[in-house]
Amino acid sequence: MKFLKKSFPLSKVYTLIEPGPVLMMSTARGGRANIMTLAWHTMIDFEPPLLGCVISDRNYTFEILKTTGECVLNIPAVALAKKAVACGNVTGEKVDKFKEFGLTPVEASRVEAPMIGECFVNLECKVADDTLVDRYGFFILEVVRAWIDPRVKDPQTFHHRGKDVFYASGKKFKIRNKMK
Amino acid sequence: MKFLKKSFPLSKVYTLIEPGPVLMMSTARGGRANIMTLAWHTMIDFEPPLLGCVISDRNYTFEILKTTGECVLNIPAVALAKKAVACGNVTGEKVDKFKEFGLTPVEASRVEAPMIGECFVNLECKVADDTLVDRYGFFILEVVRAWIDPRVKDPQTFHHRGKDVFYASGKKFKIRNKMK
Numbered sequence: 001m002k003f004l005k006k007s008f009p010l011s012k013v014y015t016l017i018e019p020g021p022v023l024m025m026s027t028a029r030g031g032r033a034n035i036m037t038l039a040w041h042t043m044i045d046f047e048p049p050l051l052g053c054v055i056s057d058r059n060y061t062f063e064i065l066k067t068t069g070e071c072v073l074n075i076p077a078v079a080l081a082k083k084a085v086a087c088g089n090v091t092g093e094k095v096d097k098f099k100e101f102g103l104t105p106v107e108a109s110r111v112e113a114p115m116i117g118e119c120f121v122n123l124e125c126k127v128a129d130d131t132l133v134d135r136y137g138f139f140i141l142e143v144v145r146a147w148i149d150p151r152v153k154d155p156q157t158f159h160h161r162g163k164d165v166f167y168a169s170g171k172k173f174k175i176r177n178k179m180k
Numbered sequence: 181m182k183f184l185k186k187s188f189p190l191s192k193v194y195t196l197i198e199p200g201p202v203l204m205m206s207t208a209r210g211g212r213a214n215i216m217t218l219a220w221h222t223m224i225d226f227e228p229p230l231l232g233c234v235i236s237d238r239n240y241t242f243e244i245l246k247t248t249g250e251c252v253l254n255i256p257a258v259a260l261a262k263k264a265v266a267c268g269n270v271t272g273e274k275v276d277k278f279k280e281f282g283l284t285p286v287e288a289s290r291v292e293a294p295m296i297g298e299c300f301v302n303l304e305c306k307v308a309d310d311t312l313v314d315r316y317g318f319f320i321l322e323v324v325r326a327w328i329d330p331r332v333k334d335p336q337t338f339h340h341r342g343k344d345v346f347y348a349s350g351k352k353f354k355i356r357n358k359m360k
Contacts, residue, residue: 018340019339040222042221042234043234045234045316081353082355129312131312136320160199162194163359166353168350170336173346173347173348175344177343178268179217179269
């Protein structure tokens with residue numbers, strides 16, 4: 001897979017995360033990569049972009065993220081929904097999820113964790129604040145490099161409503177807004 | 181306005197918040213109510229439902245929430261988008277937003293802050309953890325009572341993509357998922 005993404009301004013990362021899309025987090029330790037799927041995340045600050053996400057300590061990713069302090073947050077478009085959800089249904093302890101689900105690991109520039117080639121956005125992240133990790137599994141990540149596929153216009157993200165239910169993002173509209 | 185909502189199980193509150201909809205937070209202090217609009221929030225735990233949200237200390241709501249420790253998180257459907265965004269463009273320091281935008285304050289059961297009658301969901305919340313409030317404006321709230329309008333089936337929420345750009349939630353679909 002040829003890497004055709006372009007660098008995305010850190011000051012605009014919030015526009016990608018704020019709508020609340022399902023994300024795929026990739027991590028690596030000892031040369032072994034893993035992926036988990038998550039939907040509990042929020043922007044925390046604009047620039048440098050900080051975002052918070054909840055990783056249960058029952059997830060294989062929890063220990064890896066805690067130990068390495070690094071990950072990539074990948075945003076899958078709706079076409080990738082089935083694979084993304086399937087990724088969340090097995091543990092990386094037993095399975096190489098990149099191989100299992102035919103996903104392409106792409107070398108990142110600032111972190112050891114690989115990016116998922118098939119996702120239209122990749123955010124290279126380092127743990128910036130672990131104050132609430134032991135209490136809630138809440139990691140605050142700083143996005144240190146962001147990539148976007150310039151061929152994807154108005155990407156359709158997808159969102160989780162619990163259990164088997166998801167929805168795709170729908171019609172775009174504009175309202176005059178003074179806020180960022 | 182007749183209050184036709186029914187109580188909603190706290191164990192399912194995550195299905196409302198997880199998709200990342202724009203929210204309206206109502207607060208009250210000294211008999212004076214206020215509303216702010218926000219999009220930076222995440223679920224933190226299932227039950228009791230905890231959720232985290234970022235309130236900038238430049239917002240009038242910040243001090244009220246910090247002092248009273250109470251609020252209501254109201255979820256507007258897309259039909260309310262214009263009013264919700266307009267609410268975010270003025271400060272409650274000068275304007276009674278309920279009056280200004282023709283919104284109906286409805287008495288809550290567990291908190292002083294009024295619920296917004298026009299929103300299809302109302303979550304009565306108390307501040308549960310303020311560890312990261314001074315650092316990031318990050319409040320962790322416990323939902324102590326939840327209300328939903330039973331007449332609203334498959335509610336269309338709306339989501340912010342930054343500045344003037346929003347989108348409505350789109351097509352619902354199902355994928356077999358072992359996770360909550």
